[in-house]
Amino acid sequence: MLIEIKKKSQTYQFEANAGEKLLYAGLRAGIPLPFECATGTCGSCKARVTQGEVDEGWSEAPGKERFKVVKREILMCQCSAQSDCSLTVPTKIVAFRDDDINPDHHIGVITQYEKLTEDVLRFNVEIPTSISFHAGQFFVLQAPEVNGFRAYSMVNYSPGTNELEFIIKQNPHGGLSKWIFDSDRTQEKLELFGPLGHATFHPDESHDLFMIAGGSGIAGLMSILEYGRQVNYFKNRKVSLFFGIRTPADFFFAERLRAVKAKFPDTVSINIAFSNAPPTAEQLSGNDGLIYLQGMVHEHALPAVLEGGGNVMHYLAGPAPMVDALIRPLILNSKIPVHRVRYDKFS
Amino acid sequence: MSWKAACPVSDVKQDTLKECTIDGIEILLANVGDGFRAYPPVCPHMEQYLEGSGICANNVMTCDRHLWQWDMKTGEPLGPAEKPLLIYQTKEVNGQIMVFLDEELEYDFDDDDD
Numbered sequence: 482m483l484i485e486i487k488k489k490s491q492t493y494q495f496e497a498n499a500g501e502k503l504l505y506a507g508l509r510a511g512i513p514l515p516f517e518c519a520t521g522t523c524g525s526c527k528a529r530v531t532q533g534e535v536d537e538g539w540s541e542a543p544g545k546e547r548f549k550v551v552k553r554e555i556l557m558c559q560c561s562a563q564s565d566c567s568l569t570v571p572t573k574i575v576a577f578r579d580d581d582i583n584p585d586h587h588i589g590v591i592t593q594y595e596k597l598t599e600d601v602l603r604f605n606v607e608i609p610t611s612i613s614f615h616a617g618q619f620f621v622l623q624a625p626e627v628n629g630f631r632a633y634s635m636v637n638y639s640p641g642t643n644e645l646e647f648i649i650k651q652n653p654h655g656g657l658s659k660w661i662f663d664s665d666r667t668q669e670k671l672e673l674f675g676p677l678g679h680a681t682f683h684p685d686e687s688h689d690l691f692m693i694a695g696g697s698g699i700a701g702l703m704s705i706l707e708y709g710r711q712v713n714y715f716k717n718r719k720v721s722l723f724f725g726i727r728t729p730a731d732f733f734f735a736e737r738l739r740a741v742k743a744k745f746p747d748t749v750s751i752n753i754a755f756s757n758a759p760p761t762a763e764q765l766s767g768n769d770g771l772i773y774l775q776g777m778v779h780e781h782a783l784p785a786v787l788e789g790g791g792n793v794m795h796y797l798a799g800p801a802p803m804v805d806a807l808i809r810p811l812i813l814n815s816k817i818p819v820h821r822v823r824y825d826k827f828s
Numbered sequence: 829m830s831w832k833a834a835c836p837v838s839d840v841k842q843d844t845l846k847e848c849t850i851d852g853i854e855i856l857l858a859n860v861g862d863g864f865r866a867y868p869p870v871c872p873h874m875e876q877y878l879e880g881s882g883i884c885a886n887n888v889m890t891c892d893r894h895l896w897q898w899d900m901k902t903g904e905p906l907g908p909a910e911k912p913l914l915i916y917q918t919k920e921v922n923g924q925i926m927v928f929l930d931e932e933l934e935y936d937f938d939d940d941d942d
């Protein structure tokens with residue numbers, strides 16, 4: 482089916498397969514359609530149908546709040562075409578970076594499956610074609626018996642790879658998290674689409690990095706750390722990471738974080754904040770090079786943010802309430818220029 | 829085409845935003861200290877409703893979605909914002925904010941050639 486989006490300066494056209502989400506079809510064709518979550522929650526991929534028939538998909542998608550039925554407003558990430566369609570998109574269509582990688586559909590197999598803590602699981606997915614992605618990007622995944630795609634940030638970084646590493650936090654009422662936690666899913670097949678997302682790290686930008694993660698928000702930041710480690714970025718550039726979790730028992734990736742600190746002891750600062758318990762005596766001894774704190778991660782991280790931002794890029798990732806709670810003071814009190822903040826809300 | 833009462837002056841505190849609907853037209857009201865401003869309800873970037881996404885401080889509004897910012901008095905864009913906020917005329921009469929509604933102001937999203 483042919484989809485057409487008319488702008489004054491240009492008409493964009495792309496083919497969408499039956500059942501394929503319009504957003505995915507457009508992005509796959511190299512058209513930089515607007516999106517953020519790619520999974521129905523944020524509302525960024527809003528469009529209006531001016532001609533043609535569509536299947537709206539997930540009818541309760543939170544991103545559709547306040548949508549106007551009379552204007553035939555849809556979420557492109559949920560909607561598929563039932564005939565040729567014309568759409569209007571209420572924002573500019575602009576590429577984020579010249580080296581953005583066109584996302585595509587893949588079928589992957591779960592090859593590794595490991596519980597990191599009581600409620601965090603690490604799993605690897607192998608895909609048949611080798612791909613590249615920017616550190617900080619994510620894929621959307623769909624499991625066999627679960628409706629709809631969910632977004633997960635890659636933990637690993639490797640240009641040209643068949644292997645994608647993810648972590649998932651358990652959400653007892655959640656569809657995908659229930660499916661994957663229920664039993665060992667090694668060898669299960671998943672549908673994937675990606676890579677996606679703009680909260681990315683690019684060494685050529687030459688910034689110091691200030692990163693704040695809540696819980697599974699650490700995923701994409703691990704990919705950034707890994708890329709930085711591979712290219713010796715932290716030889717000359719500083720990175721401060723604040724990682725918020727509940728208790729010492731919830732701490733994962735300790736080995737990997739210690740390894741980055743050990744390789745670049747003078748430039749890397751890694752701070753672990755426990756919200757619900759004090760650090761252990763061993764942690765407080767400082768022997769492993771990491772700094773352990775008690776309290777909410779944003780309460781520790783905000784005072785450490787450099788006034789005015791300097792040449793620093795700020796990365797925020799984690800549950801939407803944490804990210805929202807950080808953006809406000811970052812911009813209003815610390816006067817960080819807004820183009821120095823990149824974030825992913827795990828909504 | 830006329831002046832319409834929006835809401836009592838006391839309903840719109842400084843550094844807050846309040847949405848109301850007059851004759852089916854949604855508008856967003858703000859208190860800029862020495863007066864009021866009325867804008868269309870959505871962000872000119874991607875149509876997010878600013879009552880939820882707008883952060884106001886010192887007469888600067890920031891949309892927390894992609895951090896576009898404006899001078900709330902003039903609507904002029906600041907920082908990364910590429911478009912101004914449109915503004916309806918307002919005045920105060922007997923403790924009410926009045927808005928001059930001629931036609932609904934809407935952003936033109938069709939100009940991605942600049």
Ligand SMILES: Cc1cc2nc3c(=O)[nH]c(=O)nc-3n(C[C@H](O)[C@H](O)[C@H](O)COP(=O)(O)OP(=O)(O)OC[C@H]3O[C@@H](n4cnc5c(N)ncnc54)[C@H](O)[C@@H]3O)c2cc1C
Pocket residue numbers: 517518520521522539619628629630631632633634635648649650651652654655656657658659678697698700701825826827828
């Ligand atoms: C950019 C981004 C990156 C993320 N990265 C991570 C990560 O690395 N690790 C992690 O643990 N979490 C991550 N998340 C959150 C993750 O995507 C899920 O929201 C979370 O795992 C809960 O999923 P669930 O299936 O358990 O919960 P559910 O409540 O069942 O579903 C959560 C989400 O699934 C989608 N969904 C639900 N029902 C439907 C339906 N009927 N049709 C279509 N879609 C539906 C919606 O997007 C919904 O918000 C990320 C989110 C975003 C936006």
Ligand code: FES
Pocket residue numbers: 515516517518519520521522523524525526527544556557558559
């Ligand atoms: S991108 Fe479609 S709702 Fe977020």
Ligand code: FES
Pocket residue numbers: 871872873874875876881891892893894895896
């Ligand atoms: S929607 Fe307001 S800045 Fe993007």
